[in-house]
Amino acid sequence: MKKALLFIAHGSRREASNEEVREIARQVSVNVSDDYDYVEAAFLELAQPSIPYALAAAVDEGCEQLFIFPYFLAAGKHVVTDVPELVESFCQQNPHVEVSWLDYLGKQPELVGLLSRAVTKTP
Amino acid sequence: MKKALLFIAHGSRREASNEEVREIARQVSVNVSDDYDYVEAAFLELAQPSIPYALAAAVDEGCEQLFIFPYFLAAGKHVVTDVPELVESFCQQNPHVEVSWLDYLGKQPELVGLLSRAVTKTP
Numbered sequence: 308m309k310k311a312l313l314f315i316a317h318g319s320r321r322e323a324s325n326e327e328v329r330e331i332a333r334q335v336s337v338n339v340s341d342d343y344d345y346v347e348a349a350f351l352e353l354a355q356p357s358i359p360y361a362l363a364a365a366v367d368e369g370c371e372q373l374f375i376f377p378y379f380l381a382a383g384k385h386v387v388t389d390v391p392e393l394v395e396s397f398c399q400q401n402p403h404v405e406v407s408w409l410d411y412l413g414k415q416p417e418l419v420g421l422l423s424r425a426v427t428k429t430p
Numbered sequence: 431m432k433k434a435l436l437f438i439a440h441g442s443r444r445e446a447s448n449e450e451v452r453e454i455a456r457q458v459s460v461n462v463s464d465d466y467d468y469v470e471a472a473f474l475e476l477a478q479p480s481i482p483y484a485l486a487a488a489v490d491e492g493c494e495q496l497f498i499f500p501y502f503l504a505a506g507k508h509v510v511t512d513v514p515e516l517v518e519s520f521c522q523q524n525p526h527v528e529v530s531w532l533d534y535l536g537k538q539p540e541l542v543g544l545l546s547r548a549v550t551k552t553p
Contacts, residue, residue: 312549319506327504327536331545338546376549380501380535381450383442412503413450415548422454423461425538426435426499 311345311370312336313361315390316378318350325354328378345370348378351385351393358393366404373404377411386411434468434493435459436484438513439501441473448477451501468493471501474508474516481516489527496527500534509534 314332319325329348336346345368349361356364365373375394379386398406412418437455442448452471459469468491472484479487488496498517502509521529535541 316503319504321506321510324504324506324509331536331542334542335545335549338542339550342550374549376545378503380439380503381442381447383444383447386447387444409549412545412548413454415544417544417547419454419457419461421538421540421544422458422499422535424540425535426458426497426532427462427465 308372309344309368309370310342310372310374311347311365311368312339312343312374312376313358313365314346314348314376314378315358316348316350316354317385318352318354320353322354325350331378343374344368351389358390359397362394362397362401366401371404373406374409375406376409379411380413382411382413431495432467432491432493433465433495433497434470434488434491435462435466435497435499436481436488437469437471437499437501438481439471439473439477440508441475441477443476445477448473454501466497467491474512481513482520485517485520485524489524494527496529497532498529499532502534503536505534505536 316328332346332348345365347361349356349358377386377390394406439451455469455471468488470484472479472481500509500513517529
């Protein structure tokens with residue numbers, strides 16, 4: 308069964324910022340190619356592709372299993388309400404597609420170590 | 431010279447989300463206590479302390495060297511314009527304080543590895 312990974316980010320009016328997110332997703336996709344057949348970034352607002360569009364595109368690519376990764380640092384309204392509502396609406400319209408949630412970035416146990424090294428490294 | 435590290439985050443209407451950011455800053459502060467005398471989270475909007483308040487509080491604590499760490503995933507308007515404007519205004523009013531910028535989270539080279547492991551780990 309083909310598996311898709313969707314990087315869900317907020318989106319910015321500054322297109323260079325959205326491109327940064329897409330580039331991170333591209334770099335991750337290289338590393339995880341054994342686990343996912345399809346990796347794409349999607350945006351809650353202000354940038355394309357939208358979440359509904361990206362989910363539908365993954366299905367059009369033949370993916371039957373979608374993994375949602377909220378690329379957010381804390382469980383604010385976007386993580387708790389806005390993104391789930393859009394995904395839930397997609398699920399209702401596509402009951403044959405299996406959708407799973409991964410823990411959002413801020414919840415990853417490795418994050419504190421990365422941050423600690425980042426703020427103490429010598430430039 | 432006493433050094434402060436300021437974790438600058440966006441802020442959320444959902445207080446639990448802001449508390450998550452403060453907790454991450456607290457955990458990092460334990461790891462970096464050899465490098466920083468003072469570590470605090472501050473928020474661009476919707477949460478306290480504000481950036482101007484947090485910068486002033488660090489100075490009140492005797493810190494003469496402040497390190498700004500934008501806790502953001504991409505260089506959107508907040509990272510490029512909003513946060514720098516507030517910090518610049520503080521600098522003009524406090525010329526005796528040395529202020530340095532650290533690369534924002536999204537720019538950290540370790541991030542892609544962390545993300546790759548996060549999306550492939552077995553639950």
